[in-house]
Amino acid sequence: MNLLLEISNGDLAVTATLTGIGLVFAALLIAKLISPKSYSVKKGETYECGIPTRGESMIQFKSGYYIFAILFLLFDVETVFLYPWATIMRSLGPSGLLCVAIFMFILILGLAYAWRKGALKWQ
Amino acid sequence: MFDFGIVTNWINDLLVGCMPVWAATLIECVIIGVLILLAYTVLALFYILYERKLCAWFQCRLGPMRVGPWGLLQVFADMFKILIKELISLKGTDKFLFKLAPYIIITSSVVMLACLPWGRGLQIIDYNIGIFFILAVSSVGVLGILLAGWSSNNKYTLIGAMRSGAQMISYELSLGLALMSIVVLAGTMNINELVAQQERCWFIFQGWLPAVVAFVIYVIAATAETNRGPFDLPEAEHELTAGYHTEYSGIHFGFFYLAEYLNLFIVSGIASLMFLGGWMPFHIAGLDCFNMVMNWIPGPIWFLAKAFFISYVIIWFKWTFPRVRIDQMLALEWKYMMPFALVNLIVMAVFVAFGWTF
DSSP states (O other): OOSSTTSOHHHHHHHHHHHHHHHHHHHHHHHHHHSOOOOOTTTTSOOTTSSOOOSOSSOOOOOTTHHHHHHHHHHHHHHHHHHHHHHTHHHHHHHHHHHHHHHHHHHHHHHHHHHHTTTTSOO | OOOTHHHHHHHHHHHHHHSOHHHHHHHHHHHHHHHHHHHHHHHHHHHHHHHHHHHHHHTTOOOSOSSSGGGTTHHHHHHHHHHTSOOOOOTTSOHHHHHHHHHHHHHHHHHHHHHOOOSTTOOSOOOTTHHHHHHHHHHHHHHHHHHHHHHTOOHHHHHHHHHHHHHHHHHHHHHHHHHHHHHHHHSOOOHHHHHHTTSSSOHHHHTHHHHHHHHHHHHHHHHHHTTOGGGOGGGOHHHHTTGGGTTOOHHHHHHHHHHHHHHHHHHHHHHHHHTSOTTOOOOOTTOHHHHHHHHHSOHHHHHHHHHHHHHHHHHHHHHHSOOOOHHHHHHIIIIIIHHHHHHHHHHHHHHHHTTOOO
16 A cells, blocks of 8 residues: 555655755755855864863773673664564464573573573663 | 545646646646745644644743734744844854755655555555555664754754754654554555554554553654654753754754654554544444434544644643653663563554454
């Protein structure tokens, strides 16, 4: 039930993507044409919080987020695995349900292990 | 229900009748692009006014009242003002990534918007893995935020972007699992079929308790996904100035603003389609007269009304709850919502396997 039956979904996705790019491009073009332009050294500096910046910002910085990123990777792949199962769950019946329950049990065990190890604690 | 496919087929036949197929396809693609742009802009303008008015009412104010009747023209004035502001180019930024970030954020929200059906046959992209495609595209938006934070050469934007990244990827899990329990109930990922199955009764009622739990999890996760409400840590102004878009000026900043509001509409739209029946009217079995009256209201109005209602709830969150701390936020996701969503998924699967659904 497409909006227009002749066009494939891929083409439509490309159209939507190009529309998004076109929107940004056109708005930037209009803004460039009608907005004022001026230059001064002070204006070109990073605003940050109002006072002069110190040091470099694009540095390697220790973030407490990378453990969450690794855990996310694990569970996101799990989600990708589970979606096909969710779609045909009815036809698989109880045996499929049992298999997925075991799969999920192992995953929850993994989450429990990470929790126990303190990976979910903010440092 | 009126099928918009009739209209589009008529246009298609008309175009194919008077020109070669490739030209007709090209013109149709252009029409689609213009329609998406129109919907995108109108929705963004509407949402800005909606949020400003609601926020004012929650605080016992009137909100914008001066420009135009009842402040209706305020958003146009805002958009024009933001267009005529100077685009400041900063030194020390990574120029390419700095300019790439708005493209990624806007494009991902435009593609998601194109996936939502507004009525029968009123949809642009219709994959058979529809909901999965939307989730995949929504993850691309995170990249734009991370790039914006990194390329700005500013410590606060970097911290804001990292927070936003951690928050969005974390809450994406429970969002995906909550939607998956509805996929289990429906047995399809195609959004049109999902909506079609809700003609008799919406999924939130069909699935009993697990569907309601999934809905609550979805709304909380969606609030975090859009960086709003009590979860707006990436732009916590008292500690990070304005978060990942501090260094953007003029319309560059406007793009982040637009995408934020459109994402709010998109998550509400998905909730409306997956839980509240999308463009299906509200039906009560047995009350034929009531059902007839409900059928009189067109589909797109049902869809939009439900989406606006969910947006209202999410905006309500923002003006009610105090902002959470980063560790509280991650703990909420990983220690409560994710395990809950997993268990809920199993419960839903058991309900469906034994036929306990309504």
